[in-house]
Amino acid sequence: MIAKADGARAHERLKAETDAARSYGIFGSPAFVVDGETFWGDDRLEEALAWAVGRHDLQTLNG
Structure with missing residues (x-):
């Protein structure tokens, strides 16, 4: 595993992943980008997942 x-x-x-992160303006981790929205920090993982499935509070307010 170590050799791999x-x-x-x-x-x-x-x-490639580092270049992709830089293209989104990410300079630290963890950060999650979902449909162009960036969620910073591990405590935002649930929000990022909610955004991914269209169930984030900010999405439902407008829809």
Whole structure:
């Protein structure tokens, strides 16, 4: 497992994910981007999941 995690494929994936995060303006973790909305911090995971399924309070107020 350690050899696989230290392999070229893992390093390429890490770079790609880091580049994607930077493109969203993310500079720390954890952060979640759902449909263009960014949720900062582990305590926002439930909000990000609610947004993903269209059940966030801010979505239901307008809909």
